[in-house]
Amino acid sequence: MLIFRQLFDPPSSTYTYLLADGGSGSAVIIDPVFEQVRRDAALIEELGLRLICTLETHVHADHVTGAWLLKQWTGCQIALSAESGAEDADRYLVQDDVVAFGSRNLQVRKTPGHTNGCLTYVLDDRSMAFTGDCLMVRGSGRTDFQQGDPHAMYSSVHRQIFTLPDACLLYPAHDYRGLTVTSVREERRFNPRLGGEIGEDDFAGYMKNLRLAHPKKLDVAVPANLKCGRPDGNMGVTAEPAWAPLRYSFAGIWEIDPLGLEEHAREVQILDVREPEEFTGPLGHIRGATLIPLGQLAERAAELAKDRPVVAVCRAGSRSAQATVILRESGFPDVANLAGGMLRWRAEGHAVEGGSPLEYIAEYSI
Numbered sequence: 001m002l003i004f005r006q007l008f009d010p011p012s013s014t015y016t017y018l019l020a021d022g023g024s025g026s027a028v029i030i031d032p033v034f035e036q037v038r039r040d041a042a043l044i045e046e047l048g049l050r051l052i053c054t055l056e057t058h059v060h061a062d063h064v065t066g067a068w069l070l071k072q073w074t075g076c077q078i079a080l081s082a083e084s085g086a087e088d089a090d091r092y093l094v095q096d097d098v099v100a101f102g103s104r105n106l107q108v109r110k111t112p113g114h115t116n117g118c119l120t121y122v123l124d125d126r127s128m129a130f131t132g133d134c135l136m137v138r139g140s141g142r143t144d145f146q147q148g149d150p151h152a153m154y155s156s157v158h159r160q161i162f163t164l165p166d167a168c169l170l171y172p173a174h175d176y177r178g179l180t181v182t183s184v185r186e187e188r189r190f191n192p193r194l195g196g197e198i199g200e201d202d203f204a205g206y207m208k209n210l211r212l213a214h215p216k217k218l219d220v221a222v223p224a225n226l227k228c229g230r231p232d233g234n235m236g237v238t239a240e241p242a243w244a245p246l247r248y249s250f251a252g253i254w255e256i257d258p259l260g261l262e263e264h265a266r267e268v269q270i271l272d273v274r275e276p277e278e279f280t281g282p283l284g285h286i287r288g289a290t291l292i293p294l295g296q297l298a299e300r301a302a303e304l305a306k307d308r309p310v311v312a313v314c315r316a317g318s319r320s321a322q323a324t325v326i327l328r329e330s331g332f333p334d335v336a337n338l339a340g341g342m343l344r345w346r347a348e349g350h351a352v353e354g355g356s357p358l359e360y361i362a363e364y365s366i
């Protein structure tokens, strides 16, 4: 079974693709974005996958790749085109190379035109291809900088992409209108720059008159991407919160496990956001917890100190997740959610004030 996810970075309109072999859990990620590495790593962890390789479709001009950072976090390899000019990769890909992940693989096709080192990755059964900034949905990558060449792009599209099966789905590296996917059949017919009877010189004429502004991040992105996204010094690397062992979820919430909270209970403020009758009810509450029901939190957040981390707690961990969002919006820098709430806290045997023994609590009786 193939696991497939299309992820989006709104500031740069970049698509990142996660592909994995369900059997072995081996995964690759195509065109990760530096600022989204935390999100992508959380998804990989939640799906129980092991990242074996990052793949670039090209040296991007509009965002910094997350390849280097993902390698630091997961120990994966970094791969991109042998013609990229980039240093620090583990694997330099050429035409017809095969990138295996478990029992699945991607085949490498050279598709220069946007840059010299542009690659298209084709899934083993030719049902999907990742075209980078070569062929886009009813569009194409620009050809006016980074060794761009409309003649090379025309040939790449016609020889390497339009020769795939009609039904092959095509996934680009960007879309500026929110379009997510297309197919060989559609683009051969309807691509306004390259489809139908449009010839090479028609395409070159079109591309010479695109008149796009240069990407805003060009001067930062290209040098960083020529080092696979390795930042200079510590610049740009967001530090992990150091006050307790936290985990970032794909839902966008920092979480702490019951054991982590037990170990750091003295340094943090525990905020219980349940209703008063729950606070004094059978599940009990954690010693020292401040009770502010979720519905009152936005108005009463000032009752908490901003210079000490806050751990939000509720019954099962969902209302308290929202409490962390409200606290962040109120300017609290260090907040986390108790994963699993009081239910898990009690199930794992941690102490409470008040409450009933587990065997008398309905939630625990089977």
Ligand SMILES: N[C@@H](CCC(=O)N[C@@H](CS)C(=O)NCC(=O)O)C(=O)O
Pocket: 012, 060, 061, 062, 114, 133, 139, 140, 141, 142, 143, 174, 176, 212, 213, 214, 215, 216, 217
């Ligand atoms: N406005 C964007 C630039 C977008 C851009 O130039 N995108 C490139 C891909 S790196 C492209 O080929 N665009 C083709 C198009 O928009 O038709 C930015 O500042 O980052």
Ligand SMILES: [Fe+2]
Pocket: 058, 059, 060, 061, 062, 114, 133, 141
């Ligand atoms: Fe690009």
